[in-house]
Amino acid sequence: MGHGALLHGLWAAAEAGRLGHALLLTGPSGVGKFLTLERLAEGLLCQHGPGEPCRKCPACRRVAAGSHPDLLRVDALSHGFEELTIHFVARREVRPQNAWAGESIETFLRLVAGEAGWRVVLIRDADRMNEETQNALLKTLEEPGEQVLLALETSRPEALLDTVRSRLVQHTVSSLTTAEVSQALAREAPECAADPEWLRLAAGSPGRLLKLWRRGAGECLSLLMRAFREPIQAPSLAAELLELPGDFKGRTPKAEERNRVRFLLELGLEVLRDQERLAAGLAREDVMHGARLQDCPCPSDAARARRLEVWLEGRRDVDLNLNPGGVLERILDFTNSLLLERQRA
Numbered sequence: 339m340g341h342g343a344l345l346h347g348l349w350a351a352a353e354a355g356r357l358g359h360a361l362l363l364t365g366p367s368g369v370g371k372f373l374t375l376e377r378l379a380e381g382l383l384c385q386h387g388p389g390e391p392c393r394k395c396p397a398c399r400r401v402a403a404g405s406h407p408d409l410l411r412v413d414a415l416s417h418g419f420e421e422l423t424i425h426f427v428a429r430r431e432v433r434p435q436n437a438w439a440g441e442s443i444e445t446f447l448r449l450v451a452g453e454a455g456w457r458v459v460l461i462r463d464a465d466r467m468n469e470e471t472q473n474a475l476l477k478t479l480e481e482p483g484e485q486v487l488l489a490l491e492t493s494r495p496e497a498l499l500d501t502v503r504s505r506l507v508q509h510t511v512s513s514l515t516t517a518e519v520s521q522a523l524a525r526e527a528p529e530c531a532a533d534p535e536w537l538r539l540a541a542g543s544p545g546r547l548l549k550l551w552r553r554g555a556g557e558c559l560s561l562l563m564r565a566f567r568e569p570i571q572a573p574s575l576a577a578e579l580l581e582l583p584g585d586f587k588g589r590t591p592k593a594e595e596r597n598r599v600r601f602l603l604e605l606g607l608e609v610l611r612d613q614e615r616l617a618a619g620l621a622r623e624d625v626m627h628g629a630r631l632q633d634c635p636c637p638s639d640a641a642r643a644r645r646l647e648v649w650l651e652g653r654r655d656v657d658l659n660l661n662p663g664g665v666l667e668r669i670l671d672f673t674n675s676l677l678l679e680r681q682r683a
């Protein structure tokens with residue numbers, strides 16, 4: 339969706355024997371970078387390819403079923419790993435018990451092509467590779483083998499080592515238009531795809547919007563905006579936050595609470611940054627949360643800067659596993675103090 343021109347260019351390059359063997363797709367998070375790479379692979383492996391995959395031939399069906407022998411998807415998060423450790427790239431004699439034990443890139447590439455065509459390795463969120471992993475991948479990037487494509491995707495290319503980046507041909511995709519976001523989500527989230535209020539929250543990224551929608555961002559934003567308008571005590575806000583309908587699954591109730599507080603802080607930081615944009619003179623309609631901020635008091639430059647800092651500290655403390663209730667209390671104490679000061683003045 340929205341990245342068709344790039345795909346057709348890459349398929350044409352493959353047809354002409356100019357595709358190269360390592361590419362990096364960058365762009366904002368949630369705009370469909372990994373989906374684009376999957377489609378690229380599908381179109382390379384299709385029996386009628388390279389080109390738009392037919393979705394009917396046995397190769398296409400195998401890709402769709404996740405059982406094509408010449409396609410390896412390296413996706414840490416989908417297996418419950420935060421980090422792409424070296425075990426995803428190379429088999430090691432010593433492997434910690436809870437490390438990745440599935441197929442490694444090196445093992446995959448040692449096999450002969452199952453269908454005598456392309457062999458494709460897709461790496462999702464390449465920024466999750468630590469330095470050791472990246473160094474191990476370098477070896478493969480230097481000698482990938484015949485008709486091998488390594489395709490990486492990340493929204494944070496700066497997390498890659500220069501040595502790795504210099505071996506990749508970089509392509510960048512940009513945010514989608516509102517119409518494209520709406521079309522991309524028409525099936526998965528029809529109510530959301532048809533609502534201008536929601537579409538405005540997408541910022542050109544269907545992935546972002548879907549996440550916000552599943553977590554009930556609408557209700558969370560109402561709660562936040564109240565907190566930026568009038569003093570709310572932390573226990574009462576926490577109680578309301580716990581009642582929000584969104585999907586915040588965690589392994590324990592504490593983890594779920596942390597997910598909720600983190601979500602509130604992330605949205606809150608977005609709103610606060612938008613208030614900075616308004617204060618800097620941007621037009622209300624050009625700022626995502628502009629309309630929402632209309633009846634919120636705007637504290638002085640210094641007070642806003644300090645409040646932003648307090649919220650950022652809170653966001654960091656939640657990641658450091660500090661008690662989310664305590665973090666919420668600290669943030670609200672400060673936010674309330676600005677509102678009370680204003681009421682007194």
Ligand SMILES: [Zn+2]
Nearest residue numbers: 384392395398
């Ligand atoms: Zn096909």
